[in-house]
Amino acid sequence: MNNNPNITRRSLLGGAMAATVMQTALANGLQVGLPDDPTKQMGTPPGKLGSRSRFETLAKAPSDISSRSPLQDFKGMITPSDLHFERHHNGVPTIDPATYSLTIHGLVDRPTVFTLADLKRFPSVSRIAFLECSGNFRTGKETMTPQDICGLTSQSEWSGVRLSTLFREVGVREKASWFLAEGGDAALMTRSIPVRKGWDDAIVAYAQNGEAIRPEQGYPVRLFLPGWEGNTSVKWLRRIELGDAPWHTREETSKYTETIKDGRIRQFSFDIDARSIITFPTYPAQIERGWVEVRGLAWSGRGKVSRVEVSTDAGKHWQVAELQAPVLDKAHTVFRHLWRWEGSETLITSRVVDETGYVQPTLKQLLDARGPDTGGYHMNPVTAWLIKPDGRVLYQPDYGR
Amino acid sequence: MNNNPNITRRSLLGGAMAATVMQTALANGLQVGLPDDPTKQMGTPPGKLGSRSRFETLAKAPSDISSRSPLQDFKGMITPSDLHFERHHNGVPTIDPATYSLTIHGLVDRPTVFTLADLKRFPSVSRIAFLECSGNFRTGKETMTPQDICGLTSQSEWSGVRLSTLFREVGVREKASWFLAEGGDAALMTRSIPVRKGWDDAIVAYAQNGEAIRPEQGYPVRLFLPGWEGNTSVKWLRRIELGDAPWHTREETSKYTETIKDGRIRQFSFDIDARSIITFPTYPAQIERGWVEVRGLAWSGRGKVSRVEVSTDAGKHWQVAELQAPVLDKAHTVFRHLWRWEGSETLITSRVVDETGYVQPTLKQLLDARGPDTGGYHMNPVTAWLIKPDGRVLYQPDYGR
Known part of the structure; x- marks a missing residue:
């Protein structure tokens, strides 16, 4: 900060500042296209899509199976959609929204195949909520950033249709106590979810931060279970089957469980702790x-x-x-x-x-x-x-x- | 919607669906890289930045002086940053954040030049609020969309330092009743603002939806006046001068005024009406x-x-x-x-x-x-x-x- 009692408008408009800008630009190797005085050169005209400043280098940190959000760089509570963490089990599939469908069957009165247009026609809901992978802790070195330690959490405004609305549409039967959510990726991710979560606040989401969900986040449709471990918010959602017991899939037996005292294993630990x-x-x-x-x-x-x-x-x-x-x-x-x-x-x-x-x-x-x-x-x-x-x-x- | 009482898991896993996907892909000319069955092909690995689905074509509608947000395509209340409307008076300048500065002078005890790092060191604040151009109404044809009619309004989570914090830092004098906000673009946009707005809820903003403000929105720093006509939220903010009367700049005399009854002109109509x-x-x-x-x-x-x-x-x-x-x-x-x-x-x-x-x-x-x-x-x-x-x-x- 430079406190100077002699600052006047005139002194500011002199050449000193422009010269400094140019020197710094040259030092940074950024002279190409960087005006020495932006007030003396017409800028870029309005466009169809904005873009980041060339001086900004925000990025996720990818591994083979996930990509971590740069928490230390964010201001506020919204995560930019392209910086939302990724975690997938066999890559991001490419799904054509025109042929996409969601099937709901099992213990229901009216098994139904919904197109994307069908889902968008139902009453909608939006909410701002976090999504966190339950495996979101790395430690060990002093030179770790928040991104390294727990970059598998992000926040968006999610929009879609309440799963309870679809439950009513298909007539979920009273004896249905669990449902299976299946993804359309090459991992065929499947998780068993207590049906009460579907009646409570689950969303079949098709939008994120105002626009269509990004491919890495489940385009065109994902399940979104507010507050529950991220893996249960099954991406690229293609099938929901209602049943009366959990399925005990791979991702809720050999994975996504925790040891507790006496060597026992805790299963279906859905809630993300504070x-x-x-x-x-x-x-x-x-x-x-x-x-x-x-x-x-x-x-x-x-x-x-x-x-x-x-x-x-x-x-x-x-x-x-x-x-x-x-x-x-x-x-x-x-x-x-x-x-x-x-x-x-x-x-x-x-x-x-x-x-x-x-x-x-x-x-x-x-x-x-x-x-x-x-x-x-x-x-x-x-x-x-x-x-x-x-x-x-x-x-x-x-x-x- | 297709209600079918005979849907079973087995029937869904047959080839019919995959065949349909491929036929549609060919019909749409999208066969390149579109898997016939995404569950049978490993997807894209995690990346540093996400991107939109190839099937999504959201865009602003640019003219020579502005670019309108596609309101009809949005879900929820957040506008994706690259789809935030644009309105500028001589293009988007390229400003190096390393040499950027904001000068506050005039009726203050300590005229000061703040670097970007200085501004980021002060206590910060975030708020979700709309920004609307006061010239946001077009009409005339039945084939107009919400984007055409009033696409010059958008909403972000803005973060920065309260202007009141900076006012205290420089010691704004009691007789200061207005301030001039000047942009660093080639239009040298200037507006006179009552000082009470600076003490109330004005933000000197450096972040939008979690990350640095986009260039079109004022990178690296803009003024943000919640609820006031967009033009007063001066982008690329480089100077604030405190004074005891408005400056009557071009953009508050020949522009950004309205006729009212009897041929009189209304000036300084800051509030955006509901x-x-x-x-x-x-x-x-x-x-x-x-x-x-x-x-x-x-x-x-x-x-x-x-x-x-x-x-x-x-x-x-x-x-x-x-x-x-x-x-x-x-x-x-x-x-x-x-x-x-x-x-x-x-x-x-x-x-x-x-x-x-x-x-x-x-x-x-x-x-x-x-x-x-x-x-x-x-x-x-x-x-x-x-x-x-x-x-x-x-x-x-x-x-x-």
């Missing part, structure tokens, strides 16, 4: 002394976030963070805490309490409950960041162990 | 008999939408539409009304009432108040659509005149 993570300051940021806005995201699959607490002294004291309104049900909620950093080495951390009273656990509490071989699902520990005296920020993998 | 428009069914849709979900958007620059009423009999009777929660302050709000259409020709229309009690006017009321040569600004008439007996939908330009 979690928070600081997204700034985090590795690789370097902060300066003085006021720092500690920011992050908090969410719960069981309802609204009630409170986020932030500690800037390694958990000795906790202060209540500000929550950005509106605080929505089963939604990423931005928290902020203004902190004056004087230059001492310290740990900063956050924990969330949701409206059911659930408190985000420490890593030790999770390991005590699950045993050492957790399988990696439903891990939502309190996460801490070390602030070095020079302002560098490092992840603390062993915090709370 | 408006609603049905976005489905609208031209060029064709509906079928039976249940039709009438959908649309409603908004007010003065606060929340209180009520939207829909008439399906040319204004003889009105019914209260359902509003999609959450209903936010100064935000596009989705309304829906389930209507059973029996096949008779009729007119459908909507009107909004906001929390100040303001009722959306008819075209006649607007023309009576403004005179025949309105100048085109701040026109928000009730809009109607003709449903033909064959289900075709046509805009009715003379409704309510």
Whole structure:
């Protein structure tokens, strides 16, 4: 910041600023097409589609099976659709919406095949909600970012038809207690879902952030189960079968289960437990002394976030963070805490309490409950960041162990 | 919809469906890369950035000076950032964020030049709100879409620093009653704004829908004045000067003013008046008999939408539409009304009432108040659509005149 009592309009319009722009451009190798003074050159005309600035390099981090959202780069609660995390089990299929159909059958009075146009004709609903993969925890190195640690969570405004509307249309029978959701990808992803979730808040979604769902997110139609582990929100949804027992598919037996005490396995653990993570300051940021806005995201699959607490002294004291309104049900909620950093080495951390009273656990509490071989699902520990005296920020993998 | 009591899992897995997919693909000329059965071919691996489906063709409608959002194609309340309407006066400038600065001077104690990093260090805020150009009304032909009629309105989640925070930082003096906002584009867009808006809810915004503002929307920094005519939310913001009177710039004298009765001109008409428009069914849709979900958007620059009423009999009777929660302050709000259409020709229309009690006017009321040569600004008439007996939908330009 440059405080200068002699700033006038005239001094600003001189050549000094333009010269600086050009020098920086040359230094960055960006001189091609970068005007020395944008006010002296007509800009780009209006277009059919906008695009990112050439100076922005936001990207997901892909592996063979998933692609993680850059949580540390986001402002606010909406995830841009092309930066929504990906997790698929045999790639993203290409599905023609003109031939797409959803079949609902089994314990129903009127087995029905719905086209996309059929689905869009029913009364619709929209809601802003997070979607998180239940395998959303990586740890181990100080040089991990929020994207590395838990980048498999994103938030969109989802629109579609309530599954309860379709249940009424096909006449789901009273003895139906579960349904199978099957995807049309090359993994033929299948999950068993209690029918009460279908009557409650499940959506057969065809839109995301205002437009058609992106292919990676299930184009043209996905199931969306607010607050439940992401894998159950079956993408490229092509079939729903009503039954009176779970199917025990591969993805709910050998996968997507957790060990608990005494070597037993927990199955059908659908709810995403409340979690928070600081997204700034985090590795690789370097902060300066003085006021720092500690920011992050908090969410719960069981309802609204009630409170986020932030500690800037390694958990000795906790202060209540500000929550950005509106605080929505089963939604990423931005928290902020203004902190004056004087230059001492310290740990900063956050924990969330949701409206059911659930408190985000420490890593030790999770390991005590699950045993050492957790399988990696439903891990939502309190996460801490070390602030070095020079302002560098490092992840603390062993915090709370 | 195909109701078939004999659907079983086995019958679905046969070849009939795959054959149909391939035939349609060939008919559409889309056979290249379109698998005959997506479940039998591994899909695309995870990537750094997602993209739209090849089957989706959403686009804005550009002219020389603006680009209109396809309101009729949107679901929900968020506008995808690359489909946010554009309106600029000399093209989109390319601005290097590394050399960008915002100068605040004039009637302040500490004239200051802020870099982008400076602005991002202050406490931040996010809000979902609409932005509408005050010249957002076109009419005249039955074959106009919502995009044609009022596509210069869009909605994003905007993030940045409150202007009031910067006002405190520079020490805005008590006698400062107006400020000038100047853009860094080749139009050097300038507008005079009452200082009270800066103390109230103005944002110096650097993010839109989670990421950096798009170039067309003011990258790297724009002013955002919730609920006020879009032109005052100066893009590519580079200078704010505090003063004790308006500057009477070109864009608030020869433009962005309205005639009112007796030939007088209304200046500084900042608030966007409440408006609603049905976005489905609208031209060029064709509906079928039976249940039709009438959908649309409603908004007010003065606060929340209180009520939207829909008439399906040319204004003889009105019914209260359902509003999609959450209903936010100064935000596009989705309304829906389930209507059973029996096949008779009729007119459908909507009107909004906001929390100040303001009722959306008819075209006649607007023309009576403004005179025949309105100048085109701040026109928000009730809009109607003709449903033909064959289900075709046509805009009715003379409704309510």
